Amino acid sequence: MSAGTGTGTGTDTGTGTGTGAGGAAPYRSKLPPARDGFWQLLRAEFTKLRSVDRWLLTLLAGVVVTVLVSLVSAGGSEMATSDDGGGSGTEAADRVADSFRFVHRPLAGDGSVTARVTDLTLGRGTDAPWAKAGLIVKAGTEPGSPYVALMRTHEHGVRLQYGFEHDVAGGAVAGDAPVWLRLTREGDRLTGYESADGERWREVGSVSAAGLPRTARAGLFVAAPETVRVERSFGSLSIGAGPSEATGVFDNVRLEGGGSGGSSSGAGGGSGAGAWQDEAVGPPSGPAAANGPVGGTERAGGTFTVTGSGDIGPRPPAGDLTWMSLAGAQVGLIAFAALGVLFITAEYKRGMIRTTFTAGPRRGRVLVAKGVVLAAAAFAAGLAAAVVSFLVGQRALRAGGHRPPQFPEVSLADGPALRAVVGTGLLLALVALFALGLGALLRHTAAAVTLVVVPFVLPLVLGGGLPLGAVEWLFRVTPVAGFGVQSTTPHYEQVETVCLPEDGCMPQGPWTGLGVLAVWAAVVLALAAWRLRRRDA
Amino acid sequence: MRDGRRGLREPVEPVESVGTAEEPEQAGAGEPRGRGGQRVREVRYAAGGRSVRAGLRDAGYAARAEWTKLRTVPSTWWLLLAVAAVTAAIGAGAVSGLSTAHCPPAGCREDVVKTSLAGVWAGQAAVAALASLAFTAEYGTGTIRTTLTAVPGRLRVLAAKSAVVGAAVLVAGGAGVLGALLAGRALVPAGFTAYDLGAGPVLRAGFGTALYLVLVALLALGLGAALRDTAGAVAACLGVLYASPLVAGMLSDPEWVERLQRYGPSSAGLAVQSTVDTAALPIGPWAGLGVLAAWSAAALALGAAVLRRRDA
Numbered sequence: 001m002s003a004g005t006g007t008g009t010g011t012d013t014g015t016g017t018g019t020g021a022g023g024a025a026p027y028r029s030k031l032p033p034a035r036d037g038f039w040q041l042l043r044a045e046f047t048k049l050r051s052v053d054r055w056l057l058t059l060l061a062g063v064v065v066t067v068l069v070s071l072v073s074a075g076g077s078e079m080a081t082s083d084d085g086g087g088s089g090t091e092a093a094d095r096v097a098d099s100f101r102f103v104h105r106p107l108a109g110d111g112s113v114t115a116r117v118t119d120l121t122l123g124r125g126t127d128a129p130w131a132k133a134g135l136i137v138k139a140g141t142e143p144g145s146p147y148v149a150l151m152r153t154h155e156h157g158v159r160l161q162y163g164f165e166h167d168v169a170g171g172a173v174a175g176d177a178p179v180w181l182r183l184t185r186e187g188d189r190l191t192g193y194e195s196a197d198g199e200r201w202r203e204v205g206s207v208s209a210a211g212l213p214r215t216a217r218a219g220l221f222v223a224a225p226e227t228v229r230v231e232r233s234f235g236s237l238s239i240g241a242g243p244s245e246a247t248g249v250f251d252n253v254r255l256e257g258g259g260s261g262g263s264s265s266g267a268g269g270g271s272g273a274g275a276w277q278d279e280a281v282g283p284p285s286g287p288a289a290a291n292g293p294v295g296g297t298e299r300a301g302g303t304f305t306v307t308g309s310g311d312i313g314p315r316p317p318a319g320d321l322t323w324m325s326l327a328g329a330q331v332g333l334i335a336f337a338a339l340g341v342l343f344i345t346a347e348y349k350r351g352m353i354r355t356t357f358t359a360g361p362r363r364g365r366v367l368v369a370k371g372v373v374l375a376a377a378a379f380a381a382g383l384a385a386a387v388v389s390f391l392v393g394q395r396a397l398r399a400g401g402h403r404p405p406q407f408p409e410v411s412l413a414d415g416p417a418l419r420a421v422v423g424t425g426l427l428l429a430l431v432a433l434f435a436l437g438l439g440a441l442l443r444h445t446a447a448a449v450t451l452v453v454v455p456f457v458l459p460l461v462l463g464g465g466l467p468l469g470a471v472e473w474l475f476r477v478t479p480v481a482g483f484g485v486q487s488t489t490p491h492y493e494q495v496e497t498v499c500l501p502e503d504g505c506m507p508q509g510p511w512t513g514l515g516v517l518a519v520w521a522a523v524v525l526a527l528a529a530w531r532l533r534r535r536d537a
Numbered sequence: 538m539r540d541g542r543r544g545l546r547e548p549v550e551p552v553e554s555v556g557t558a559e560e561p562e563q564a565g566a567g568e569p570r571g572r573g574g575q576r577v578r579e580v581r582y583a584a585g586g587r588s589v590r591a592g593l594r595d596a597g598y599a600a601r602a603e604w605t606k607l608r609t610v611p612s613t614w615w616l617l618l619a620v621a622a623v624t625a626a627i628g629a630g631a632v633s634g635l636s637t638a639h640c641p642p643a644g645c646r647e648d649v650v651k652t653s654l655a656g657v658w659a660g661q662a663a664v665a666a667l668a669s670l671a672f673t674a675e676y677g678t679g680t681i682r683t684t685l686t687a688v689p690g691r692l693r694v695l696a697a698k699s700a701v702v703g704a705a706v707l708v709a710g711g712a713g714v715l716g717a718l719l720a721g722r723a724l725v726p727a728g729f730t731a732y733d734l735g736a737g738p739v740l741r742a743g744f745g746t747a748l749y750l751v752l753v754a755l756l757a758l759g760l761g762a763a764l765r766d767t768a769g770a771v772a773a774c775l776g777v778l779y780a781s782p783l784v785a786g787m788l789s790d791p792e793w794v795e796r797l798q799r800y801g802p803s804s805a806g807l808a809v810q811s812t813v814d815t816a817a818l819p820i821g822p823w824a825g826l827g828v829l830a831a832w833s834a835a836a837l838a839l840g841a842a843v844l845r846r847r848d849a
Contacts, residue, residue, distance in 0.1 A: 331783055
């Protein structure tokens, strides 16, 4: 213990003056005071940690269990990669969805395309809030080529989207009211405007035209993403994707600028009717493929009725490989919880805590020292476990058929993967701190271990059986939110995805999730410090 | 006691001299007496050849001692309360959270009974803590040496603890299950059919769940006897209980998932809760409980082996 250091050397300093005329001076120990700085406390706690074999074994068990369970989780996930249909060959095209109905003409150089979207209706059986109809300027008709699109969506108002990942919100659309849209190309910029009456225009956004050739294709498009149905009943889940289609009605269509028809061609006027080409871009996806190509265009006077299906946007990977290879932490945390609890309750059980508090009477500081030592040890062990799990798990996943292009390769050098791995170390350190706090608060080993483990494990186990809303709430506010730091699935607001927390799709950002856990640990530790001061040891 | 094969002598007539110390070698030869001449219950242990009645009587004493130890520790009552309250409360919460939003178009086939019993997933953790403590607390404080001095038959200690802890868990777990079923029936949301408490599958689910908790207690008891350390035993027990559903949730290979659900102690044991589509389960309701019983038996055997072979 720290109190043992430096007490034995009795030097007679300060005793020379003796007792003067003032009578009995209060007794003072002649021993020099022992150093009781924070450093000594840290050293004392570290000595305790490293000298108890059972604790080191617990830490080792945590690492081994984490790695083994990760390996089982990664190795047991076979992936049939035989279905090479559907992909259109290039890797870029596989990572994005790019299929829609396109009515287009060439647009050379600067110019603009304008139309009034009078109606957007969904086909039978279609439930697609992100069904869209609007204007698009695209490099060509091959899927995956750059584009800028301005659209009216079924439930999300006017949107300006480009580069497959970017989405700028415009104004809301009231009911079935027609919306005027205009997309203007001017040099390197493409600007989208919206209007309710075709006279007063409001800018939605202006984006760079990078990647678009001087002569691009411009025109009208309609797309409707697949209808995704999630069916959950206790412990079982089925996700079904249904075909979908939407129909958009456009009038007052005008393409101005360097088109094929000259500097100014009013398509609505009926001049050069053959100039508009109607085409289905991209492969029909999902069940729709079996029913033949969806969509078509009817033209009556200046009114275009375009029916289409598909989507233009990012296609998130089918699984979170990083999450899958770090899953062992869900079981390994039990050992970290046990260590954290024991780090304080063992002292109460053996009466050691009285020695500890005699040596370091400031109890809050003792708790802090314990926390620092424990967190550092748990972080080191957790980080080691995470790195090994990740490397071994990625190898097992690749062997199990998780290969590009469906599953892009992940390496430890990638930002999100590195964050997840380091975050797993932090997560396990916070679990240990949370456990330390509960142990100090309850002073009852069994109850504290149970109370630490259950809040983490229960949402993960019961997740499949509870309603989606309840699960999301649990993963938002309970300590299990910390697992969010392992999630690397990108979120795109403009794509409806099936987001299940138990599969690593967390309702909040990675650091927010870890922050929630940190708040839990801090609150419990603060309560523990308060109780430590008020109650006899 | 009658045959005295192992050289035990037949009890002779009680010696009437009070207060004189008999020769210590003669212990067991005569009816021992306490101070003041009261008869002291003689409990004799021999490897073989005792009458059934004496054996039962001894078992009764051992069980009573264990019950005294169990009921005089405050944490027992807190943990038993937690078992009942958590089982009922989480079950009620799960049922009231049911919604028809994600049901297939054909209608909901939700197993409402199973949902209202979902609280066992949490209640079993309290059972694990309680039952682990039965041995580990004694090892922690050294009481185990007193216990084994009083009842030197170590297997008898194990049996007595199992009986007492099992009975306590049966009562508390039964209360929790009953509460969960009653609350679940009262809280069934619109779109789901309420169940009849007397129906066969519901009774099976209810009794099966209470039995499940008892088997979990035995599992934890065995691990506690084997590991002798509270944190270790509780952590190991929670790991055994929760690892299989957690790992099953991570795997995507359906064959492995089914294997885990069939042989994992908690996943298999809780198959008994199913009342809908029991034919489609990876393992039948009672067979699943049998799998858990095998796990518990293995843990108890491990605990018994350690108890017999290792110094306390």
